[in-house]
Amino acid sequence: MTATLIDGKAFAARVRADVATGVAALKDAHGITPGLAVVLVGEDPASQVYVRSKGKQTVEAGMNSYEHKLDDTTPEADLLALVEKLNADPAVHGILVQLPLPKHVDEAKVLAAIDPAKDVDGFHVLNVGLLGTGQKAMVPCTPLGCLMMLRDHLGDLSGKTAVVVGRSNIVGKPMAQLLLGDSCTVTIAHSRTKDLAEVCRRADILVAAVGRAQMVPGDWIKPGATVIDVGINRIPAPEKGEGKTRLVGDVDFDSAVEVAGAITPVPGGVGPMTIACLLANTLTACCRANGLPEPEGLTA
Numbered sequence: 001m002t003a004t005l006i007d008g009k010a011f012a013a014r015v016r017a018d019v020a021t022g023v024a025a026l027k028d029a030h031g032i033t034p035g036l037a038v039v040l041v042g043e044d045p046a047s048q049v050y051v052r053s054k055g056k057q058t059v060e061a062g063m064n065s066y067e068h069k070l071d072d073t074t075p076e077a078d079l080l081a082l083v084e085k086l087n088a089d090p091a092v093h094g095i096l097v098q099l100p101l102p103k104h105v106d107e108a109k110v111l112a113a114i115d116p117a118k119d120v121d122g123f124h125v126l127n128v129g130l131l132g133t134g135q136k137a138m139v140p141c142t143p144l145g146c147l148m149m150l151r152d153h154l155g156d157l158s159g160k161t162a163v164v165v166g167r168s169n170i171v172g173k174p175m176a177q178l179l180l181g182d183s184c185t186v187t188i189a190h191s192r193t194k195d196l197a198e199v200c201r202r203a204d205i206l207v208a209a210v211g212r213a214q215m216v217p218g219d220w221i222k223p224g225a226t227v228i229d230v231g232i233n234r235i236p237a238p239e240k241g242e243g244k245t246r247l248v249g250d251v252d253f254d255s256a257v258e259v260a261g262a263i264t265p266v267p268g269g270v271g272p273m274t275i276a277c278l279l280a281n282t283l284t285a286c287c288r289a290n291g292l293p294e295p296e297g298l299t300a
Contacts, residue, residue, distance in 0.1 A: 145273025218255025
């Protein structure tokens with residue numbers, strides 16, 4: 001048996017198309033255009049690529065994209081002042097401060113300064129609390145993307161046993177809350193979990209988000225389980241030439257694909273969903289800000 005591949009690239013394209021349709025409908029019916037502001041501090045090359053990609057996809061979806069680039073010596077107070085300005089700007093419905101920030105800036109303080117209703121990353125402590133208590137929240141993009149793919153592939157998730165490996169605030173914890181919200185029985189496991197292999201083998205849904213290359217082998221997977229691999233790790237690839245690397249997930253794909261019922265590949269699985277869900281969150285935030293119905297199928 002070989003697992004069905006869950007094509008994140010194709011699914012993300014569908015989500016972006018749904019967002020574009022929603023944006024067009026908002027413009028036609030209400031004359032409103034959702035706006036996303038992205039703030040980049042410093043010259044981190046990976047962040048620059050990511051911000052460019054976000055800007056391009058925002059515009060392609062028919063939204064307004066506002067990019068604010070600050071140099072890495074920008075004082076914390078100036079960054080906080082910019083966030084306040086964006087909070088007060090009615091044309092901006094989503095605010096994203098690209099992480100990591102330079103050492104002299106308090107990341108937690110900056111994230112806490114963002115208006116929770118415009119926090120399209122879902123990192124504000126108020127949104128974390130709303131999600132944890134089953135209320136309407138802005139949901140972190142990566143877990144939201146995973147949930148959408150699971151619903152699309154499996155339909156109703158109710159009653160399924162789900163194991164999330166990893167307890168980060170960005171993926172592991174919100175993922176567990178979302179699965180609970182869909183009536184799964186959820187275990188959060190991590191590097192200190194006793195008999196981790198045994199815990200993983202109970203999962204109908206296994207989400208690997210631990211940040212360790214190929215940590216989950218095929219024999220940790222229940223036959224027929226759905227595996228969502230959130231990991232993006234670079235490992236040496238001498239077969240490609242000296243000093244070359246390749247991307248792998250937290251799951252050992254070659255052995256897992258023989259056991260799982262369905263699996264997301266790396267690259268091309270969860271990754272493309274993150275920006276697609278950022279756009280979805282911006283549309284949702286815009287609808288909420290204007291007291292309009294939320295877009296169907298694009299929220300938790």
